[in-house]
Amino acid sequence: MESLAVRVVPSDIALVVELKGDLLQQSESALMKLRSWRHGLGGGKRALVICADGVRHMNAAGLTVLIRMAQAGEEGDYQTFVCGLIPAYRRLFEVMGLTRFVMLYPDTHVVMQRLLMSSGPAAGQASLSS
Numbered sequence: 329m330e331s332l333a334v335r336v337v338p339s340d341i342a343l344v345v346e347l348k349g350d351l352l353q354q355s356e357s358a359l360m361k362l363r364s365w366r367h368g369l370g371g372g373k374r375a376l377v378i379c380a381d382g383v384r385h386m387n388a389a390g391l392t393v394l395i396r397m398a399q400a401g402e403e404g405d406y407q408t409f410v411c412g413l414i415p416a417y418r419r420l421f422e423v424m425g426l427t428r429f430v431m432l433y434p435d436t437h438v439v440m441q442r443l444l445m446s447s448g449p450a451a452g453q454a455s456l457s458s
Contacts, residue, residue: 329350329352329385330349330350330384330385331349331350331354331355332347332348332349332350332351332352332354332355332358332359332383333347333348333349333382334346334347334358334359334362335348336362337379339373339377339440341373341375341440341443341444341447342369342373342375342376342377342409342439342440342443343369343370343373343375343376343377343406344377344379344436345359345362345376345377345378345379346379346382347378347379347380347382347383348382348383349382349383349384350383350384350385350386350390351380351383351385351386351387351390351391351393351394352385352386352387352389352390353387353389353390355390355393356389356393359393359397360393360396360397365396365397365400365401365404366400366403366404367403367404368404368405368406369404369406373406374405374406374407375406375407375408375409375439375443376397376398376401376406376407376408376409377408377409377411377436377439377440378394378397378408378409378410378411378430379411379412379435379436380410380411380412380413380417381411381412381413381435382412383412383413383414383417386417391420391426394408394410394430395426395429395430398429398430399429407431408429408430408431409430409431409432409433409439410430410431410432410433411432411433411434411435411436411438411439412434412435412436413432418432
């Protein structure tokens with residue numbers, strides 16, 4: 329098993345969290361300590377983008393952590409997008425009805441385009457920084 333590496337990527341319009349490795353129960357501490365999710369994302373951001381294309385393995389506990397982060401968005405006033413899931417995990421989200429908590433997208437670029445379009449004309453200047 330590979331421990332989970334978490335990277336927060338600067339963005340004007342969203343909090344982008346990139347995951348690489350195995351998303352397991354041991355990952356909970358690292359993800360939940362990133363911030364107080366129920367208090368929002370800060371900086372006026374209203375979208376949490378979880379980039380999971382680096383996730384090699386996810387068990388039920390790892391899935392639960394993602395859902396807890398998404399559910400906190402109701403209090404924190406943000407929406408959660410998960411992108412880059414392998415087809416088996418994507419199907420799991422759909423079959424279990426977890427898409428009521430998160431929106432699934434193929435990659436970060438598509439999510440960011442959607443957010444830019446929904447933010448209005450002035451948002452065209454916003455970008456994802458590397």
